[in-house]
Amino acid sequence: MLKKIVLAQLALWLVVFASFAQAAPKIEHWTTANGLRVYYVPAPELPMLDLRLVFDAGSARDGAKPGLAMLTNSMLDKGATGLSEDQLAEQFEAIGAIFSSSTSKDMATLGLRTITLEQEQKAALDLWLKVIAKPDFPQKDFERVQKLTLVGLQAEKQDPASLGGKAFYQALYGDHPYGQPENGTEETIQALKVDDLKAFYQQHYVAKNGLLAIVGAVDRTQAEALAEQVAGVLPVGEAAAPLPEVKALTAAKTVKIPYPSAQAHILVGQIGNKRGDDDYFTLYMGNQVLGGSGFTSRLMKAVRNDRGLSYSVYSYFGPLAQLGVFEIGLQTKLEQADEALKVVQDVLGKFQQEGPSVEELEASKKDITGGFPLRTANNSQIVDYVGVIGFYHLPLDYLDTFTGKVNALTREQITEAFARRVQPDKMVTVIVGGDEK
Known part of the structure; x- marks a missing residue:
């Protein structure tokens, strides 16, 4: 009570x-x-x-x-x-x-x-x-x-x-x-x-x-x-040794997993970025336009709105102490899997080469900076952020400078970072669904 x-x-x-x-x-x-x-x-x-x-x-x-x-x-x-x-x-x-x-x-x-x-x-x-x-x-x-x-x-x-x-x-x-x-x-x-x-x-x-x-x-x-x-109450102990570095993929790889379903679950991606690396904000903002902003993202417009191939499609970077993932995910009908995958690859390839438009970038900046205060509105949210900041040795002013760094990003910076860090021809593709072949 x-x-x-x-x-x-x-x-x-x-x-x-x-x-x-x-x-x-x-x-x-x-x-x-x-x-x-x-x-x-x-x-x-x-x-x-x-x-x-x-x-x-x-x-x-x-x-x-x-x-x-x-x-x-x-x-x-x-x-x-x-x-x-x-x-x-x-x-x-x-x-x-x-x-x-x-x-x-x-x-x-x-x-x-x-x-x-x-x-x-x-x-x-x-x-x-x-x-x-x-x-x-x-x-x-x-x-x-x-x-x-x-x-x-x-x-x-x-x-x-x-x-x-x-x-x-x-x-x-x-x-x-x-x-x-x-x-x-x-x-x-x-x-x-x-x-x-x-x-x-x-x-x-x-x-x-x-x-x-x-x-x-x-x-x-x-x-x-x-x-x-x-x-x-804690023993002094020792800090864990750094994790080994992650090796980059050298070639594309496709994994097909048979599963009795009318739907195909598709994941496409590659090795991404670390917490706190120099490209963190450019990749974060670029992904917001590509597949991180829900119904207004490029992937959602191309895959769902224009072609009705999936109810939802997303992309995200998951930075870790060592290189995390860059992942795109969606579900679609088995018979549409190849088409949906081709659309995803085309959208990603174009974005990797051209980056966001000025209008897309400004809309994403407003979305991120406008919602940021709500993500630090209570103690529970703040302590989550503080734990992450401490664990990954991020700057103590990370929260204070977040919106400023987002607003300072340019279209050219995002395009350059995606061109350098994202490699559409060296990605892992996993498809779950269909018969074993």
Whole structure:
């Protein structure tokens, strides 16, 4: 009941104070005595606090055990200091706090959201630190999570989108860590033991391999005290070694996966860009015109509006610590797959050579800059950004300078970047659907 009251009150405060959010949040940074990097944004308008621990412990660190990072992260709240999963959940609920966790290819996160009333904040932080510092990894819960993961992997065999996505990454990355599925394979998940999770946790969930993002109604002195509390429960450890560089494709590759469906799922793409590289903004803006702006994008107009070949088509760059992906995706009728693919290739080829028009560029600038304040309108969104900024070592003024950098882009810069970075003749194409040939 307390949680519902608190969240309702916070929702009201968000409506009241959202109109005052104008300038991008200013990020302060320091490092604790044991090496935990801290990124702090004061947000005094609302009586709430968001904490986000981010570790270099994503699936790219799985090694020969794909799925290890994901299972480790998902097990942390299944029991700690003798408290069961249900007991932990009930205690977080009772004080109106929210625990969260996630993994991606690069990172693993642990989050806490709480009100800043002294008693509730202290109780929430104490409970969160128990989960972080002393997870129990109960055998029964591990077996349950393991079985659920195996059930999910079985279900993915009947999901053409999952089949296509995994084949796409494997074709792009080969034996690079990014080529491994984040949720593992049936063989690797079945082979995992609790001791594997404990060892991964002990190696990667350490101060020098992580950072803490703090956003909320606490001043600098209070933030420093919070950071020392969090750092104090973490072993010092060592930062993970840099991931290997990604090798560029040298030739086009097509992968066809038989699947009994009237639809073909198509993915086309190549190796993309890193977080923070020099072409980030030019590629981001160019993609907005190409396939990132929904119904107004070039791909949508050509594939859906003009020819009715698909309900939806998209493109995006997914930058990572090493080179991420550039991906175009759509679904279409099996008998139209070749035609739809040809249209996508033609649109991409023309855009790669000519870039956006002046009108397209200006419309995309307005769309991006106009929507940007809404993407940093609350603490939860800000702490996400701050965690990413810290993890990828982006400039502390990244949010403050974002719209200025977008507005400064020229058509010529975008065209040059796409001509240099996008190679339509060296792309991976994955088609799921149809009979085996």
